Amino acid sequence: MGFRSFLRNLRSDKSGNAALIVALGMPALIGGTGYAVDTAQWYTWKQELQFATDQAAIAGAYAQSKEITQQDYATRAEQEFEANLAITADIASEPDISLASYNGGTDNSVIVRASATATLPFSSFLTGKGTTVSVFSQARFQQGASYTSCVIATDDDDDGAITIRGNATLTAGCGMAALSNSDQAIIVDGNPQVDAGYIMSAGGIDDALTSLGDNQLLEYVEGLEDPYDDLTPPDNPTPREYKCQNNRGSKFASLQPGTYSDLTIQCDTILAGGIYVIEGGSLDINAQDDLTGNGVMFVLKDGANIKINGGSSVNLTAMTIGELIAAGVSAEDAEKLAGMLIFEDPNGDEASKDHVINGNASTVLNGIVYLPKSHVRFNGTASVTSQCFMLAASTIDIGGTADMTSFCPPDEVIDETVLTTKSLVRLVA
Numbered sequence: 001m002g003f004r005s006f007l008r009n010l011r012s013d014k015s016g017n018a019a020l021i022v023a024l025g026m027p028a029l030i031g032g033t034g035y036a037v038d039t040a041q042w043y044t045w046k047q048e049l050q051f052a053t054d055q056a057a058i059a060g061a062y063a064q065s066k067e068i069t070q071q072d073y074a075t076r077a078e079q080e081f082e083a084n085l086a087i088t089a090d091i092a093s094e095p096d097i098s099l100a101s102y103n104g105g106t107d108n109s110v111i112v113r114a115s116a117t118a119t120l121p122f123s124s125f126l127t128g129k130g131t132t133v134s135v136f137s138q139a140r141f142q143q144g145a146s147y148t149s150c151v152i153a154t155d156d157d158d159d160g161a162i163t164i165r166g167n168a169t170l171t172a173g174c175g176m177a178a179l180s181n182s183d184q185a186i187i188v189d190g191n192p193q194v195d196a197g198y199i200m201s202a203g204g205i206d207d208a209l210t211s212l213g214d215n216q217l218l219e220y221v222e223g224l225e226d227p228y229d230d231l232t233p234p235d236n237p238t239p240r241e242y243k244c245q246n247n248r249g250s251k252f253a254s255l256q257p258g259t260y261s262d263l264t265i266q267c268d269t270i271l272a273g274g275i276y277v278i279e280g281g282s283l284d285i286n287a288q289d290d291l292t293g294n295g296v297m298f299v300l301k302d303g304a305n306i307k308i309n310g311g312s313s314v315n316l317t318a319m320t321i322g323e324l325i326a327a328g329v330s331a332e333d334a335e336k337l338a339g340m341l342i343f344e345d346p347n348g349d350e351a352s353k354d355h356v357i358n359g360n361a362s363t364v365l366n367g368i369v370y371l372p373k374s375h376v377r378f379n380g381t382a383s384v385t386s387q388c389f390m391l392a393a394s395t396i397d398i399g400g401t402a403d404m405t406s407f408c409p410p411d412e413v414i415d416e417t418v419l420t421t422k423s424l425v426r427l428v429a
Helices: 003-012 017-064 067-083 121-127 321-326 331-337
Strands: 096-100 109-118 131-142 146-148 151-153 162-166 176-178 186-190 198-201 216-218 245-247 250-255 258-260 263-265 268-271 274-279 282-285 290-301 305-308 313-318 340-344 355-357 363-366 368-378 390-398 417-420 424-427
Touching (some): 017 096, 017 109, 017 131, 017 424, 067 096, 067 109, 282 290, 290 305, 313 340, 321 331
Parallel strands (some): 151 176, 151 390, 162 186, 176 198, 198 216, 250 268, 258 274, 263 282, 268 290, 274 290, 282 305, 290 313, 290 340, 305 355, 313 363, 368 390
Antiparallel strands (some): 109 131, 131 424, 146 417
C-alpha cells in the first residue's frame, strides 16, 4: 500500500476520533483547570485583603471621630488590618493609611490600601512572574458633638415650653433647649430679636426663629436631657428670721445662712456666705432695696418662689466647691452643685408657683437658676461678673423688656451638656 493510500484510509477511518479530540483538547483542559485554581486563589486573597482593609479603615475612622484618639488613627487601623489576615499574612504588604477629603469635607475620611504578591504554579508558568492583588477601602467619619444651652425648659410635653414674646432681645448665642416633645415646644409671639446659636427641641420649633437671627434649629431631637436632673438640693435646718435694723435712721439687714419661712427683702440686705433654705414663702426683692450675697445658694422648698422686681439692685454669686464643702456638703456633691445659685427642690409635693425675674442693669446673677417644677417669667435683664448665668425651669416665658446679650463673663463658657450626638462612621468605598 502506497503512502497516498494510507492517508486516504486514515482520513476515512472513524475509530480513533474520540482519542484524537481528547489529545488535542488536553492542553486547553489542563490550562483551564490550572487557571481556575489560580483564579480561586486570587479571589481568596482579594476577599481576605478587602475585609482587612475595610476593618482597618473603619477602625481608623472611629479613632479620628474622637478627639482623644485622633493621633492614633493610623496605629489603630494597622492593628485592625493585621488582626484580620490569615492566608495572606506572609504575602501582604504593609497597609498604606492616610486621610482624604470626602464629599466636600476636609480630611474627613480614612483610606487604606494594601496588596498581596505571590507566585502560583500555572500563572507564573505563563507570565514568568508572580501575581499581585490590590485592594482599597475608604471610611468617612463625623465627630460626635456636645451641645450646651443657657436657657433650658425641662417640661416633657408642654406647648410653648419656651415662649418668646414682644420685643425681647436674646442674642447671647449660647443655645436654647426645650425637652418638650410638643409640635409647638418653642414658639414666638411678637417680633423679638433672637440670635441664640443652636435652638434645640425634642418637639417642634416655630419657623419664625429662622428669620429672627442667625439660628440653627434642631427639631425632634432624641437624647436631650436635663443636666441637673439627678441633683439633690442641700439642706441647712438652722432656723432664722429676717429682720431689718435701724442705724442712724437707715434700715439694713445682715443675714446668716439657715432656714427662713419667708425672705421678703424690706431693706438693704447683705447675706453671709452659705445655704439659705426658704420654706413655703418667697424670695421677694423689692424695687427700692438692695440685696448682696457672695458665695450663696437659695434652696426653695414647699412651693417657695422668687420675685425680683425691676428697679432693685441685686448682686448674687453662687458658691464654689470649696465653699460648699465648708458648708458641710460632700466633696462629690459639691463638685456637682458648684455654681448653683437658686435651686428649687424637685421632690416636694406642693404645687409650684410662678417665678418672676424683672432684672435691670443693676441685677447681677452669677450662677445657675434651676426651677424644675415651675414656670418662670423673665422680663428684664441680668449681668454677670464672675460666673455664667443659666436659666433652667419647667417652662420659660421671655418677654417684656428682656434683654440678654451675654450669659457669661469673658473667658467663661457654659459647660453643662444638654445633648451629645454619637460619632458617625460609614464605609463608603
